[in-house]
Each structure stands twice: as C-alpha cells, then as structure tokens.
Amino acid sequence: MPEVKFEDALKKLEKIVEELEAGDLSLDEALKKYQDGIELSRLCAQRLELAKKKIEVLSRNKKGEFELKPLEETKSEE
Amino acid sequence: MWPLSRQNKIPLMPKKNVDAASLNSPDLFGASVAPAKRRHVYTVSEITRDIKIILENTFTEVWVEAEISDFRGPHPSGHLYFSLKDEGAVLSATVFAGAAKDIKFKIENGLKVVCFGRIDLYLPHGKYKLVIEKVEPKGIGSLQLALEQLKKKLASEGLFAPERKRRIPYLPSRIGVVTSQSGAALKDILKVLDRRFCSSCVTISPAQVQGEGAKEDISRAIEALNAFNESLPQGERIDVLIVGRGGGSMEDLWAFNEEVVVRAICASKIPVVSAVGHEHDWTIADLVADLRAPTPSAAAELVVPEKGELLQRLEGLKGDIKNALSNIALGFQDSLEDLLHRLKLNVAHILELSAGSLDSASRKLELLNPVLMIEQYKARAVDLARQICVRLGHFLKLKEAGFNKAVEKLSGLSPLNILGRGYSITFLLPQGQIIKDANALAAGDAIRTKLHKGQIISKVMQVE
Numbered sequence: 001m002p003e004v005k006f007e008d009a010l011k012k013l014e015k016i017v018e019e020l021e022a023g024d025l026s027l028d029e030a031l032k033k034y035q036d037g038i039e040l041s042r043l044c045a046q047r048l049e050l051a052k053k054k055i056e057v058l059s060r061n062k063k064g065e066f067e068l069k070p071l072e073e074t075k076s077e078e
Numbered sequence: 079m080w081p082l083s084r085q086n087k088i089p090l091m092p093k094k095n096v097d098a099a100s101l102n103s104p105d106l107f108g109a110s111v112a113p114a115k116r117r118h119v120y121t122v123s124e125i126t127r128d129i130k131i132i133l134e135n136t137f138t139e140v141w142v143e144a145e146i147s148d149f150r151g152p153h154p155s156g157h158l159y160f161s162l163k164d165e166g167a168v169l170s171a172t173v174f175a176g177a178a179k180d181i182k183f184k185i186e187n188g189l190k191v192v193c194f195g196r197i198d199l200y201l202p203h204g205k206y207k208l209v210i211e212k213v214e215p216k217g218i219g220s221l222q223l224a225l226e227q228l229k230k231k232l233a234s235e236g237l238f239a240p241e242r243k244r245r246i247p248y249l250p251s252r253i254g255v256v257t258s259q260s261g262a263a264l265k266d267i268l269k270v271l272d273r274r275f276c277s278s279c280v281t282i283s284p285a286q287v288q289g290e291g292a293k294e295d296i297s298r299a300i301e302a303l304n305a306f307n308e309s310l311p312q313g314e315r316i317d318v319l320i321v322g323r324g325g326g327s328m329e330d331l332w333a334f335n336e337e338v339v340v341r342a343i344c345a346s347k348i349p350v351v352s353a354v355g356h357e358h359d360w361t362i363a364d365l366v367a368d369l370r371a372p373t374p375s376a377a378a379e380l381v382v383p384e385k386g387e388l389l390q391r392l393e394g395l396k397g398d399i400k401n402a403l404s405n406i407a408l409g410f411q412d413s414l415e416d417l418l419h420r421l422k423l424n425v426a427h428i429l430e431l432s433a434g435s436l437d438s439a440s441r442k443l444e445l446l447n448p449v450l451m452i453e454q455y456k457a458r459a460v461d462l463a464r465q466i467c468v469r470l471g472h473f474l475k476l477k478e479a480g481f482n483k484a485v486e487k488l489s490g491l492s493p494l495n496i497l498g499r500g501y502s503i504t505f506l507l508p509q510g511q512i513i514k515d516a517n518a519l520a521a522g523d524a525i526r527t528k529l530h531k532g533q534i535i536s537k538v539m540q541v542e
Contacts (some may be wrong), residue, residue, distance in 0.1 A: 007248035013395050020402030023409065030406045037399040044392050047249070048277075048385055055268065055280045057259065058306055066306045071268075071282065 006047050013040040095538075103232050123201065123327055130199035133206055137197035142208060143216060144169065152178070158185055162193065162208065168410045169170045171195075177211050183224040190216040211296060221328075231361060237344055237366050244349040244368045249318045249383060252279045254319040254348060256299040259284035263324040263374035264352070270378035275385045281306075287323035292333035294463035296321070297342035304346050319346060321363065322353030334361035343367055353377035497530040504528075507535070 156175030
C-alpha cells in the first residue's frame with residue numbers, strides 16, 4: 001500500500017483542480033500541476049480498484065497465537 | 079404478645095425473681111415463682127446474651143431505610159462496614175463479602191438506601207448492628223445508580239472529552255468488527271459494506287454481546303484485535319474498529335455500560351465506532367467511542383465511502399483538470415495570437431507609414447525636378463504670351479470701339495449730317511460768311527445755301 005493516504009491524495013487532487021481553474025499560473029507550472037493531478041487520480045483509482053474483498057475471523061489457536069480464518073469456514077463450524 | 083414499654087417498642091421479658099440456680103435458664107418464662115424478693119444479678123455475658131436473643135428474634139428480617147454514613151471504603155476482606163442514620167439515630171451496618179459482590183452500585187456516604195437484613199449482636203463487642211443481605215438505592219434502580227456513578231467517575235477522568243475523539247479514516251484499508259458472530263448486527267454490517275464498497279477487507283473478533291460473561295468477552299475481543307494489529311506490517315493494519323450489537327432491552331445492552339468494556343474501548347489504539355442497539359439507545363460505550371453510530375448498519379456507512387460515488391468524483395476531477403489545463407492553454411494561445419496579430423498590424427502600419435513617407439518624399443522630389451520647373455516656366459511664359467495677345471486684342475478692340483464711337487459721335491455732330499436732316503447752312507455772298515441771324519441780311523443780298531445735296535444761290539426777298 002502506498003504511503004500516501006487515499007484521503008490525502010483526493011484532497012491534493014481537488015486542490016490542484018482549484019489552482020488550475022483559477023488560471024493564475026505560468027504554462028510550465030500549469031503543465032506540472034496537470035501531470036501531478038493526473039498521477040494522483042490514477043493512484044486513487046488504483047486504490048479503489050485493486051482492493052480485494054476479504055472477510056476473516058480472528059481467533060487464537062491452542063498455542064495462543066493469532067489465526068485468521070475466512071468467514072464461511074467459521075460459520076460452518078458453528 | 080409481650081407487654082410493650084412506653085418508651086421503646088421492644089418487647090421486654092417479664093422480670094423474673096429467681097434464685098441462683100436458675101440464673102441462666104431462659105425456660106422460666108411464664109413460670110410462676112415464689113415472689114421472694116431477691117435482687118437478680120446478671121453477668122455481662124448473661125445480660126448481653128439475653129439482649130442478643132431478644133433483638134435477634136425480633137428483628138430476624140427487617141427493611142430499613144436510611145442514609146449511608148461513616149463508610150471508609152471496602153475492607154480488604156471484602157466486607158463493607160458503615161453506618162445507617164437518620165435525623166434521630168444511628169445504626170451500625172455490615173455487608174459481608176458474599177452479599178457485597180452482588181451490589182451493583184458503589185456504596186457512598188450520603189446515599190439514601192433501603193436495606194434488607196437482620197439485626198445481629200456481637201457478644202465480644204456488646205454492639206448490635208444490621209447485617210445487610212440486600213441493599214437498593216432509594217428512588218432509583220440500582221443499575222441506574224451504578225450507571226450514574228460510573229459516568230461521573232469516567233467524566234471526571236476526562237474520558238468523555240471531545241478532544242479525545244480520534245478521526246475515523248476516510249477510506250480504511252482494513253476494518254475490525256467486534257460483535258456476535260451469529261447476530262444480526264454482523265450480517266447488517268457486512269451487507270452495507272458490500273453495497274458501498276464491495277472490496278472491503280474485514281477482520282472479525284467475535285464476542286458474546288449479552289448475558290453472563292459478555293463484558294469480559296467484548297473487552298477481550300477488543301484487546302485481541304489491538305494485539306493482533308501490532309503484529310501486522312504497516313500497510314496491512316486495521317484502521318478502524320466497529321464494536322456493537324443489534325437492538326434489545328436495556329438489560330440486553332447492559333454489557334456496553336460495564337466499566338471493563340468502556341476501559342477496553344478507551345485503551346484501544348485503533349479508533350472505535352460504537353454501534354449499540356437502535357437510534358435512541360445510548361450506552362457508556364457510545365460516550366467514550368471515537369464515533370457513535372445509531373445502528374450497526376449506520377456504522378458501516380460511516381466507516382466506508384461509496385465506491386461508485388468516489389469513482390465518479392475521481393472521473394469528474396480528472397475531467398476538471400483536463401478542462402482547466404485546456405483553458406489555460408487556450409488562454410495562452412489567445413494571448414499569443416493576439417500578440418501576433420498586433421505585431422502584424424504594427425509592422426503593417428509601420429510599413430504603411432514608411433511607404434507613405436516614401437511616397438510623399440518622392441512626390442516632393444518630383445515636384446522639385448528642374449525639368450518640370452522648366453516646363454512649368456515654359457508653359458507659363460506661353461500662357462502669359464497668349465494672355466498678352468488676348469489682352470492686347472481686347473485692348474485694341476476696345477480702342478477701336480472707342481474710336482468708332484467717337485467717329486460716330488463726330489459724324490453725328492458733323493454739320494453735314496445735320497444737313498442730312500434737312501437743315502441748311504446759309505452763306506453771305508460774296509464773302510461767304512455763315513449767317514446765323516436773319517438781321518445780318520438785307521433784302522436783295524445774294525446768299526448761298528448749302529443743302530445736303532447741292533447748293534442754292536438766291537436772293538433775299540424779305541427779312542423777318
């Protein structure tokens with residue numbers, strides 16, 4: 001997982017849009033911000049898409065160590 | 079049954095006159111004895127025991143309402159010692175450890191209570207007291223009182239302070255859930271998570287949520303998730319915890335009011351969202367959690383954003399960025415075009431000006447051309463000459479006309495012309511003077527008369 005938190009990336013992205021829409025930038029600055037913005041939006045989309053569904057139940061085994069088991073398995077054990 | 083004294087309602091045993099032999103036997107009740115007036119002398123033990131019997135038999139089961147005072151805190155043995163009082167009197171009281179652990183609230187001085195127990199006299203101390211089996215707060219349920227006491231204590235520790243509350247992450251990478259594995263709450267949570275953000279990663283730490291042992295189970299489950307989290311690498315950690323259960327009565331939800339559960343929530347390093355019961359149920363767990371949800375489903379909604387909405391928002395932002403950049407670029411392009419246009423105009427203008435100057439200069443030069451000047455002069459000269467001719471011509475004509483006119487006038491004045499009109503000139507002969515006056519003539523003079531055509535020689539006949 002990248003260090004940048006999703007929420008921070010989203011906030012940064014919105015800030016970049018604001019700055020670009022204000023239009024007060026030199027062409028170089030605008031291009032750089034555009035690049036950053038596209039990269040951030042790609043990152044965010046990735047985070048949203050790549051996350052995989054996983055539902056597990058925590059328990060301790062006989063040795064007292066932690067164990068994770070998928071939910072359906074444990075349900076059938078009940 | 080027993081005659082009552084006026085002062086206190088404690089029934090008294092009738093005074094017995096007995097001899098030494100029967101000093102310690104209580105079976106003399108009612109037996110008539112010889113009224114030998116002898117002073118009865120008790121030992122302390124005897125009298126105390128008698129008193130003990132009377133008291134304990136009379137007050138085997140009593141309810142007493144009073145205010146607690148003189149409570150110095152729980153004894154290491156687990157027994158509680160305090161006094162019960164009202165405006166008029168004081169009664170010592172004890173709660174033995176066995177009964178003490180059933181008391182749901184804290185014994186405090188000043189609390190108004192209703193107690194059930196029996197009177198006991200402890201011979202070695204010679205003191206009587208109320209041995210309490212059950213005690214309830216007056217006017218409020220004991221559960222309620224316990225709740226109020228716990229709330230006060232926790233509030234004074236600052237555990238309800240809003241500054242304590244941590245932020246719930248916007249998009250958690252992993253969600254922990256403490257609830258009953260078979261309960262409706264878990265199903266609701268998982269359903270909502272799936273609907274909003276189908277790729278959520280959930281770790282369940284199951285616990286019994288009501289009944290005996292629930293409070294220990296819940297706190298253990300919270301601690302387990304925290305401990306487990308410590309063992310995970312940064313990127314895989316649980317960033318939020320939902321602790322809760324579905325709806326139920328106050329008794330069903332009671333585990334979430336217990337101190338051990340509340341402390342576990344406070345101690346959790348992972349931020350906690352409480353989700354206990356329904357909309358209007360509030361437990362102490364809700365007060366100390368970082369965020370309170372009215373129901374487990376609501377908790378799932380608070381904890382995770384809607385994926386579809388997020389993706390849309392991202393697309394929107396991407397579009398906005400592209401548009402904004404486009405606009406900026408277009409803006410620059412416009413400026414560029416405008417500058418170019420102005421450049422062209424200016425250059426054209428400059429060229430025009432230059433051309434104009436050139437034109438006027440060359441025209442001026444042309445004008446200054448000597449050949450031209452010569453031609454000009456020549457033409458001028460010719461013109462002047464012509465003018466002279468013309469003027470001369472006019473002049474001559476004028477003079478001619480003047481001459482003719484004079485000639486005409488002269489002619490008009492000419493005597494010969496007069497003759498033309500019928501007049502005649504008369505001359506005297508022979509000299510030939512012109513006669514203007516008739517008196518100058520005498521009859522018989524000879525005159526010559528010049529007529530227009532010819533002359534007449536005549537003689538004067540008469541003068542008038």
